[in-house]
Amino acid sequence: xxxxxxxxxxxxxxxxxxxxxxxxxxxxxxxxxxxxxxxxxxxxxxxxxxxxxxxxxxxxxxxxxxxxxxxxxxxxxxxxxxxxxxxxxxxxxxxxxxxxxxxxxxxxxxxxxxxxxxxxxxxxxxxxxxxxxxxxxxxxxxxxxxxxxxxxxxxxxxxxxxxxxxxxxxxxxxxxxxxxxxxxxxxxxxxxxxxxxxxxxxxxxxxxxxxxxxxxxxxxxxxxxxxxxxxxxxxxxxxxxxxxxxxxxxxxxxxxxxxxxxxxxxxxxxxxxxxxxxxxxxxxxxxxxxxxxxxxxxxxxxxxxxxxxxxxxxxxxxxxxxxxxxxxxxxxxxxxxxxxxxxxxxxxxxxxxxxxxxxxxxxxxxxxxxxxxxxxxxxxxxxxxxxxxxxxxxxxxxxxxxxxxxxxxxxxxxxxxxxxxxxxxxxxxxxxxxxxxxxxxxxxxxxxxxxxxxxxxxxxxxxxxxxxxxxxxxxxxxxxxxxxxxxxxxxxxxxxxxxxxxxxxxxx
Numbered sequence: 001x002x003x004x005x006x007x008x009x010x011x012x013x014x015x016x017x018x019x020x021x022x023x024x025x026x027x028x029x030x031x032x033x034x035x036x037x038x039x040x041x042x043x044x045x046x047x048x049x050x051x052x053x054x055x056x057x058x059x060x061x062x063x064x065x066x067x068x069x070x071x072x073x074x075x076x077x078x079x080x081x082x083x084x085x086x087x088x089x090x091x092x093x094x095x096x097x098x099x100x101x102x103x104x105x106x107x108x109x110x111x112x113x114x115x116x117x118x119x120x121x122x123x124x125x126x127x128x129x130x131x132x133x134x135x136x137x138x139x140x141x142x143x144x145x146x147x148x149x150x151x152x153x154x155x156x157x158x159x160x161x162x163x164x165x166x167x168x169x170x171x172x173x174x175x176x177x178x179x180x181x182x183x184x185x186x187x188x189x190x191x192x193x194x195x196x197x198x199x200x201x202x203x204x205x206x207x208x209x210x211x212x213x214x215x216x217x218x219x220x221x222x223x224x225x226x227x228x229x230x231x232x233x234x235x236x237x238x239x240x241x242x243x244x245x246x247x248x249x250x251x252x253x254x255x256x257x258x259x260x261x262x263x264x265x266x267x268x269x270x271x272x273x274x275x276x277x278x279x280x281x282x283x284x285x286x287x288x289x290x291x292x293x294x295x296x297x298x299x300x301x302x303x304x305x306x307x308x309x310x311x312x313x314x315x316x317x318x319x320x321x322x323x324x325x326x327x328x329x330x331x332x333x334x335x336x337x338x339x340x341x342x343x344x345x346x347x348x349x350x351x352x353x354x355x356x357x358x359x360x361x362x363x364x365x366x367x368x369x370x371x372x373x374x375x376x377x378x379x380x381x382x383x384x385x386x387x388x389x390x391x392x393x394x395x396x397x398x399x400x401x402x403x404x405x406x407x408x409x410x411x412x413x414x415x416x417x418x419x420x421x422x423x424x425x426x427x428x429x430x431x432x433x434x435x436x437x438x439x440x441x442x443x444x445x446x447x448x449x450x451x452x453x454x455x456x457x458x459x460x461x462x463x464x465x466x467x468x469x470x471x472x473x474x475x476x477x478x479x480x481x482x483x484x485x486x487x488x489x490x491x492x493x494x495x496x497x498x499x500x501x502x503x504x505x506x507x508x
Contacts, residue, residue: 065195068209076213168297199434
């Protein structure tokens with residue numbers, strides 16, 4: 001991987017970022033408040049791999065067991081790193097806030113952990129849908145208020161998020177290993193044990209277990225949605241996109257290994273009403289209070305995730321509206337002059353989140369189908385541009401972009417990433433177990449079809465007449481311009497003009 005260095009020693013002015021956007025036909029409206037560290041914090045808060053992987057153990061344990069949990073993560077990790085590297089090339093060439101849509105599910109995962117805590121103290125507790133709905137709304141209300149009125153706080157929140165997440169990861173690992181000693185499961189069970197409770201053939205069952213790894217590593221495109229709010233975007237954005245996936249795989253592998261070593265009987269983990277994570281922590285510590293204290297780390301991580309997902313979703317909506325891709329695009333493409341946020345797009349995002357919550361009240365199967373469809377759609381949105389680039393001989397991107405993969409590795413990463421997307425797109429619409437009943441059916445394909453139909457109708461009614469999209473006819477001169485002496489001269493001219501106006505004001 002060879003990121004290009006600028007003639008100014010790797011630094012790039014905001015003027016150069018604005019010039020790059022202007023070359024894409026986009027006007028800079030949002031302030032570049034995020035440092036690379038705060039942007040990495042935002043991206044990792046959304047990915048939140050160790051939390052998401054541990055909260056979704058029930059997906060992989062019956063469908064491949066520990067071999068699916070551990071080696072499925074490594075498989076998904078390698079493939080997602082290839083996808084991230086492939087998309088990083090696009091981000092380096094086109095650093096705009098458009099990109100893929102991500103449905104916020106942090107509130108739902110948080111509500112499931114809280115329900116698990118209640119079940120830990122009261123095994124007879126029967127959760128009602130409205131219980132989770134209220135917790136879900138609480139998570140998203142906090143996220144909405146902070147995004148609307150605390151935009152200046154978000155960089156600090158994101159830095160806190162990555163520190164909190166890594167600290168929680170380390171504290172939980174050390175605590176459960178210390179408390180469970182010497183009663184560990186064997187290494188053979190953790191890394192080689194295979195379980196198949198799905199009714200599918202063993203090979204298919206293991207592949208279905210990839211869903212856990214996919215969920216824990218999907219969402220690295222968040223950097224793309226926020227790219228207009230970091231300086232030196234074309235250089236820093238691609239690195240952040242890859243770093244967050246690499247950190248996710250590393251922390252996820254260690255955390256899942258620790259959980260499985262102290263888990264005890266896996267059949268009890270699968271059937272526990274407290275949820276897999278809650279049961280394992282309680283089994284390791286032997287203390288309900290200790291379990292709750294440890295669960296505070298993922299609970300707060302999910303709150304950070306809700307805030308970050310709300311941020312990126314609103315920016316994605318804003319960018320899509322700016323390109324004319326939504327009904328009433330002019331309304332949703334506005335940036336509030338005082339709050340410095342796309343307030344109307346933020347409100348639309350919250351409305352969609354509320355509707356999803358109401359769907360969950362009516363049918364958890366319908367809600368889960370929408371969430372699954374969003375994961376499938378997100379994977380397809382990763383794979384389509386990469387596949388098109390391959391079909392064009394990897395020549396559709398400007399050769400002078402900052403981030404360029406070595407040619408041999410570029411082809412390997414592109415083809416492996418596209419193959420992974422094709423495989424998981426088919427797998428993730430399979431029913432999780434056989435035989436299939438009305439309640440156990442995977443309705444993901446139905447939800448995906450409905451979304452596709454609505455999108456097509458919107459395109460013919462409004463989009464084909466109004467959608468423009470960013471300019472993509474960038475040549476070598478455009479990209480080299482953002483790092484050439486021309487920008488230095490332009491910046492000097494701006495500075496001289498400011499000095500002149502300041503001097504004139506002092507004389508006046």
